[in-house]
Amino acid sequence: MAKKRGKTTLNKSEIAEDWCFECKDGGKLMICDYGDCLKAYHPACVGKDDSVLTSDIHWICGKHLNLSFFKQI
Ligand SMILES: [Zn+2]
Numbered sequence: 001m002a003k004k005r006g007k008t009t010l011n012k013s014e015i016a017e018d019w020c021f022e023c024k025d026g027g028k029l030m031i032c033d034y035g036d037c038l039k040a041y042h043p044a045c046v047g048k049d050d051s052v053l054t055s056d057i058h059w060i061c062g063k064h065l066n067l068s069f070f071k072q073i
């Protein structure tokens with residue numbers, strides 16, 4: 001039953017991994033906002049508060065944070 005909607009916008013949370021990249025467990029995860037990175041993490045596993053799940057803040061996983069950090073130098 002594949003319903004096709006008019007919009008082709010990919011919902012990242014639907015295609016992202018549904019386990020935490022750090023502890024390989026499921027649950028409430030936040031997804032890296034970097035490009036097409038689909039890594040998901042527990043906020044706690046990356047030193048964040050659970051409130052980031054309900055806020056609109058952009059978050060980039062450590063891997064990509066380092067990449068963009070090096071680009072800036
Ligand atoms: Zn975790």
Ligand SMILES: [Zn+2]
Nearest residue numbers: 032037061064
């Ligand atoms: Zn990432």
